Each structure stands twice: as structure tokens, then as C-alpha cells.
Amino acid sequence: MAIRHYEPFDMLNQLQREVNRLFEVNPLRHAQTEAELATSDWVPAVDIKEEADRFVIYADLPGVEAKDIEVTLDKGTLTLKGHRETLHSGEQQSYKRAERVSGSFLRRFALPNTVDAAKVSARSQNGVLELAIPKSQQAQPRKITVEG
Template sequence: MTKYYEPLHTLGQLQREVNRLFDTSPVRHADEADLATSDWVPAVDIKEDTDRFIIYADLPGVEGKDIEITLDNSILTLKGHRESSKSEERQGYKRVERVSGTFLRRFTLPSSVDAAKVSARSQSGVLELVIPKNQQSQTRKITVEG
């Protein structure tokens, strides 16, 4: 079986490497391990507020019951499965519109998070994770007198 050159895959891999080099976010992720153990990696947005982190993961076609979220030793893991999508075959060519199979995404959270209060909600193909920070670890501005 001949393996074909896939320029979009190579371009995506290059983009992930460049993004990893410039990532200054306090919430780190393990892209290399995720890619090796999953069929696809969902895109995420990470937002930091003064009192919490919010992670939005694009999971179109994945129901909440098919998503497993674990938090162990500051490692947040999202994994699940999306069923096969519609494919089309004509004259020996096959076209698959969306990636299916298992997905995995891991994040290393800072010690300032309150693991007991993490919540998750899935709506319209977007998973929202709210990760509160501990009250005592929040930044406090100190006024200098004199």
C-alpha cells in the first residue's frame, strides 16, 4: 500500500509546532502525546479571568455522554469518540467530510486552580470547562504608602 503525501497534514503539524514555541499560556497542553494516541484533536480556546480559567473545545457531533473528563495531579484530560461521518465513493475515489474516531486533549493546570469546583457543559457542539482559581492564590494589588 502506497502512502500519499498529505500537504494539509504537514502544514497543520508545522502550525502546531510554531504555536507550541510561542505558547506563553499558564495552561499547558501535551500536543505530541495527544496526536500519538488519538484519531483527531479538538480545537480549543483558553481564556483566563482573575478568578477562573475557561476552556472551550470544539466537539461537533459529540454528545455529552460520549465525553470523559478527568483531573488527576493537575492534568486535565478530555477524551471521547465521534462516530463515523458520511463518506462518498465515486470511480474509485473516496471523500470523507469529517474526521471521526477517538479524540484526546490534555492540559497541565497551574496549582492555583480549585479542582473540586471544575464544571463542564456541552451545548451546540462546544464543550465549556470552567476551572475556578483558589481564593488565596488570586493576585492582589498592594498599595505602596508614602
């Protein structure tokens, strides 16, 4: 019996990505191309939060060890790349259903000019990758006193 990866919401997720891309207003614009999606076996879900002094990206990477995650920043584009191990071929024989996707993943984000690229940090804990992207001092709001 051949194992098929069952992904019931695959088409719905693809539609959601397309709609999100149309209405993207986040400063960390999604820079994923169709070619990149074709070379990835799966795409990790992310949350992006903007704080006063930084952006924070949380990426769900269950089962991926920190050593298997590559984070790069080049010309304003932040890239998350890595690999989640596949099931051993001998073990697949005993599975009745295999829904967890394995293989390589890739996500890219275009960063705004206001970030301090030299101070970006990454931390992986409990299957969640946290990327802290500080804003540069010039981008911080400054209160100006009015003399009278």
C-alpha cells in the same frame, strides 16, 4: 471506489501545533505527547481564556454527545477524551468525499497550581464543550490598604 479522508491542511495544522508548542506562554500548558497524538484519530480545536477568577476552555466537538466525552483531572493534568461515531460502512459506499474526521480524540492540559481542582465544571452545548476552571482564593489578587 475506496473512500479517502481528505485533510488539506493536515501538515499545516501539525506545523502550527509545533510552533505553538515552542512559544507556549499560557499558564495552561499543552501536555500533548507524540504517543498520545498517534493514538488519537483527531484532535479537537480549543480556545483558552483567562479571566480574573477562572480559566475557561472551549473545545470544538461537533457531532459528539455529552455522554461520549470523558473529562478527568489527575495530579494537575486535565484530560479530554472521547469518541465521535464513524459513518456506517454501508453508507460509505454512497459518499463521493468524506472530510469529517471520526473516531477517538484526546487532549491534555497541565494546570497551574493556582486552580481550585474541586470546583472544575464542564458543559456541552451546540457542539462546544465549555470547561470552567476556577482559581483558588489564595491566587486572587488582594488590595492591601496602607495606613498612614
